[in-house]
Amino acid sequence: xxxxxxxxxxxxxxxxxxxxxxxxxxxxxxxxxxxxxxxxxxxxxxxxxxxxxxxxxxxxxxxxxxxxxxxxxxxxxxxxxxxxxxxxxxxxxxxxxxxxxxxxxxxxxxxxxxxxxxxxxxxxxxxxxxxxxxxxxxxxxxxxxxxxxxxxxxxxxxxxxxxxxxxxxxxxxxx
Numbered sequence: 207x208x209x210x211x212x213x214x215x216x217x218x219x220x221x222x223x224x225x226x227x228x229x230x231x232x233x234x235x236x237x238x239x240x241x242x243x244x245x246x247x248x249x250x251x252x253x254x255x256x257x258x259x260x261x262x263x264x265x266x267x268x269x270x271x272x273x274x275x276x277x278x279x280x281x282x283x284x285x286x287x288x289x290x291x292x293x294x295x296x297x298x299x300x301x302x303x304x305x306x307x308x309x310x311x312x313x314x315x316x317x318x319x320x321x322x323x324x325x326x327x328x329x330x331x332x333x334x335x336x337x338x339x340x341x342x343x344x345x346x347x348x349x350x351x352x353x354x355x356x357x358x359x360x361x362x363x364x365x366x367x368x369x370x371x372x373x374x375x376x377x378x379x380x381x
Contacts (some may be wrong), residue, residue, distance in 0.1 A: 214355065239267060264303075275291065
């Protein structure tokens with residue numbers, strides 16, 4: 207059974223870049239799936255599904271992240287996952303949206319072994335086609351993510367603001 211190492215943090219903190227570097231080193235990595243959901247919605251004429259229908263967007267994310275979790279359990283060694291199941295409720299709480307209780311139940315049912323927190327990093331934050339948040343919103347989301355995971359009893363391992371190679375080495379030294 208694989209160890210599930212989660213990489214979390216607000217938008218634009220360097221998670222995906224670090225995950226790609228871990229993948230290049232031969233580790234099994236599951237990318238952030240929200241971009242897939244967003245791009246799929248855009249193909250269907252919905253520019254920002256999270257803004258248009260947050261609950262539908264979040265249900266799709268929850269399903270995808272549960273699938274990633276289950277696949278990670280079947281792998282040998284450490285599996286790195288970009289964003290986890292609790293991110294869904296953190297974002298909904300940030301938006302002050304209501305959601306069914308099974309969202310919070312999923313947070314309790316599916317537990318990760320390690321959670322690496324990428325702090326907001328002003329110098330590397332860049333907006334793009336799928337990232338609608340400005341810097342202020344990204345910082346607020348970061349706070350909601352941290353609080354959600356801490357409330358669930360996770361010990362967050364803060365990843366230093368450093369180059370990608372050093373971030374990878376930091377993460378691997380704690381797995």
